[in-house]
Amino acid sequence: MKVITIPYKPRPLWKDIIHPALDKYRFAVIVAHRRYGKTVGMINELSKSAIKNTLISPQFAYVAPFRNQAKMIAWNYLKYYTSAIPGRKVNESDLFIELPSKHKNAVGARIYIIGADKPDALRGTYWDGVVLDEYAQIKPELWGEVIRPALADRKGFAYFIGTPKGQNQFYEIYQRAQRSEEWFTCLYRADESGVLDEAELKSMMEDMTDIEIRQELYCDFTASASNVVIPIDLVTAAAHRLLQEKDVQGSPVILGVDVSRFGDDRTTIFKRQGLWVDVPLVYKGLDTMDTAARVINAINKNKADMTFIDSGAMGAGVIDRIRQLGYSNISEVNFGGKALAEHRYENIRAEMYFKMLEWLKSGGAIPDMPELKSELSIVEYKFSKHGKIILQPKEEIKEKIGKSPDLADGLALTFARPVYPRLKPGDPGYGRKMMCNTDYSIF
Template sequence: MENIIQIPYTPRPAWAKVLHKELSRHRFAVIVAHRRFGKTIGMVNHLIRDALQSDLISPQYALVGPFSAQMEIIAWGPLKYYTSVIEGIKVNETKKYVEFPSKIPGAQGARIYIVGANNPDALRGTYWDGVILDEYSDMKPEMWTQIIRPAIENGDRKGYCYFIGTPKGQNNFYEMYKKAKTNKRYFAYLSNVYDSGILDAKSIEELKEDMPEVEFRQEYLCDFSVSAINELFSLEELDKAFSRELTEKDVPYDMPLVQGADIARFGDDRTCIWRRKGLMAYAKPRIYKKLNTMQTADYIALAMDEHKADMTFIDVGNMGAGVVDRLRQMGYTALREIPFQGAAIENKRYENIRAEMYFKLKDWIEDGGALPDEPGLREELAVIHYKYSKNGRLILTPKEEIKEKLGRSPDLADGLALTFARKVPLRQLGFDDRKPKVLMCNTEYSIMGAI
């Protein structure tokens, strides 16, 4: 008698009538769908079905998203829930996979992994019988061409790969969709909010009313021709910045040494102190956790003295204001408090100081800025996107969204961006000391003809 396993999953009409059937017939597929379509849940259950039905020796499947922390939230929980009814299922919380009971004595059972594209090494050097690339727009094209494509070509075991996501302009996901529409080996599918029938007419009209037109067209009409949210730093730009190598000899002597200090707010947040001189950001920023106001001020003072910083910009959110007050009590004047949500100097272009700083960082990278290979920095910079506010000014991805994707606060990126908060005067010939006893000019640095 056949053992029937009832998974607590009720597919939406598009999945039941079209997608699950077509995916089973195709080795490659590209699915473009609007927000709230149920892309990830549908794919989780498709993998579960394939894992249960496979008669291969130790089959392996992976659901890959842009970031590990993000996938843990949106996919790991559902995978455990839908497989919890399977007798003998094993859950590995460390490596994020579930293992099904083996059908072959002595062999590993089928496994489904949840993986972040920010950890590509987890996907290398093995085989895959099926892979889902979720939100492929946010991944490097090399994830497919150099890692996944070779891994699903394993002798007689021809693994499959499906690309799913919502449009984000005409990027690698768009190119893959175009290819799928004309290539017989691929299945191509696009469903906007009017096609799917998932949302009622009233909900759709409310979304249109509350969202900028460009965002609605991209997120719910699946329009590749618009780009409501854009990556601030392209992957190519970051590759170049991290590959550049500069030393003190490459930086003009009169360039000021600028420090940026992002102050930890609570929990696992970090206080990060960066220093930058001209086109060179120094390696090994100072990183601290769980400091009180007095301790934070002491460590910033130590960095100011040791590096003879010409200016230190300090984030004054929450505890930062107290740190600035303490440093001034200690006699330090070469510092400036920066409220991230404060008004930008170029306030007709930028929504706030945070956006202005990051766009200056972007300009610096384009001009040849060199970034050190600090663990986590690339990931934090890559996840930052921008769009235009209703006032027509540039605004960045809210910090809360970044924390949700990364599983942590982007403290490294914020500390680096702070070194671009204001312009700082060039050093004067023979001037090489910035101890507290030396007073700084209180002039607004943004109006000085300086770097």
């Protein structure tokens, strides 16, 4: 048998621990510092798996948040490390390598380079193995709705790799993996992996902030948590809470509506009653009239006592249309408008998020939705020049996670203003119209 030598020399931790572990485990989460060699190691793991696979026409994928990013990070590595394999074919337009098939007349084993911003490239097919890089920036539904089902037919593997970027969905899946005997996990810091020599490490630290050092080099998921409004641990606990009737009974039904602005933004409608939040309604591509119709339907169906609607961009037209049709129990919310506690918050957006934080601390329960949990736990705050709390701009959040935090904003809107609790028969004032209590401040 002819021996083929590829130009890959795995680092000790890859050779002695990670590669052997991946031979045993179908699922894995690998947390490692910058310049650890995560991409190179995984590209070669995919190549090995493709060569050894005995099924007909195997398919593998390396997935990064964006296609251009995936191409820049991994494509040249894939071509280089497979260059010694006879019969290899390179498809530059569709970014895949095809290795010789073990089956006569069958398509060879293919390894694709794919961006999570093009989910259709992963949908509707099977996968024998997938690597998800920088999972914190990938839409979480891609895993549960697209990739995981596509692995089922052929019992394919999935490996998550990345460096911490706060307590988000990557942190959550790492925590979940640590609790499971079916998952392999590892975490390697720059000061213990041996990849970077002491002089280079010291030089890097001189040019980095303390948070950057803790996060990028020491793999500390809590590095940026000091200025995160809602910690991921609190969000995770809220998604697993079981409520009792008393937690909801007698509380007003409040809707929060975040109206989409453009592009991939979504219109979200949340229903909250007491400590309970229902699974939201999520829409894309609606015009003003369609959005108003969906909101009215939600108001009628849920007998909402108050509906808070984001008045930005398309929101103003939606509000006007709903009022035109005779609905008065709605309140427009300008995210940049004044907070009730204006001595503490720069605007109502910051106030709503911190009210939501207190609600979660008091026992609030949310739907177990990865995307909602990720959005809630990624919003950061700082202090304005006036010494008031202000949140990270939505544009920065969108740049970080690849989408607008429409789910988090929709839920936050249910905290825009206090709403009177429901009155029971026999209570003084029973039967009066429910309304938003704009004069009352909880601070």
